[in-house]
Amino acid sequence: AQTVTQSQPEMSVQEAETVTLSCTYDTSESDYYLFWYKQPPSRQMILVIRQEAYKQQNATENRFSVNFQKAAKSFSLKISDSQLGDAAMYFCAYRSAPRETSGSRLTFGEGTQLTVNP
Amino acid sequence: NAGVMQNPRHLVRRRGQEARLRCSPMKGHSHVYWYRQLPEEGLKFMVYLQKENIIDESGMPKERFSAEFPKEGPSILRIQQVVRGDSAAYFCASSPRTGNGELFFGEGSRLTVL
Numbered sequence: 001a002q003t004v005t006q007s008q009p010e011m012s013v014q015e016a017e018t019v020t021l022s023c024t025y026d027t028s029e030s031d032y033y034l035f036w037y038k039q040p041p042s043r044q045m046i047l048v049i050r051q052e053a054y055k056q057q058n059a060t061e062n063r064f065s066v067n068f069q070k071a072a073k074s075f076s077l078k079i080s081d082s083q084l085g086d087a088a089m090y091f092c093a094y095r096s097a098p099r100e101t102s103g104s105r106l107t108f109g110e111g112t113q114l115t116v117n118p
Numbered sequence: 119n120a121g122v123m124q125n126p127r128h129l130v131r132r133r134g135q136e137a138r139l140r141c142s143p144m145k146g147h148s149h150v151y152w153y154r155q156l157p158e159e160g161l162k163f164m165v166y167l168q169k170e171n172i173i174d175e176s177g178m179p180k181e182r183f184s185a186e187f188p189k190e191g192p193s194i195l196r197i198q199q200v201v202r203g204d205s206a207a208y209f210c211a212s213s214p215r216t217g218n219g220e221l222f223f224g225e226g227s228r229l230t231v232l
Contacts, residue, residue, distance in 0.1 A: 042225070106221060
């Protein structure tokens with residue numbers, strides 16, 4: 001079974017600064033997807049960024065980028081120019097390649113609570 | 119609103135009562151997933167359903183919990199004889215039959231058991 005570990009329960013960053021959230025995972029599969037989701041106080045789960053394991057290039061979405069190290073099974077999220085609205089719980093998630101029995105089932109880490117200080 | 123719709127958003131039950139949570143997937147989505155989030159924890163997979171079929175229920179507790187996704191109408195997560203430990207946020211997500219498999223989440227239903 002796949003596992004996802006987020007070793008930082010809490011992180012804080014000054015507004016406009018950069019912060020990196022860590023995530024490691026364990027799998028024997030070679031084809032999979034990795035995600036970062038954001039959960040603000042409203043509890044809505046919002047997809048931040050997605051990475052396909054077969055792609056060597058790290059995904060980027062505006063101020064959000066990842067450092068995907070497949071051999072090390074590491075998938076960190078970098079938030080640049082942090083804004084007050086970035087304050088939320090961030091979850092790393094793993095998904096196997098599509099198959100009939102698991103569909104798009106996600107395995108989540110325990111989350112990192114990010115505080116942005118003005 | 120074309121998103122995943124969950125209701126009720128908040129539900130209060132006394133121990134021993136039944137809780138029913140409903141989820142309408144996004145239009146065109148035929149796959150539904152239920153997750154549970156206990157306080158201060160991440161989301162844990164419960165069950166994966168397609169229309170009229172339970173595909174994977176490996177995350178469901180063996181007793182008191184059941185789920186369905188009928189041919190017509192929303193998916194239902196049913197918890198019988200609720201206990202205080204069932205207090206949690208229950209999230210539904212949906213995905214289309216094909217594509218990159220991205221999950222679209224509802225806003226969750228928060229169950230409080232008194």
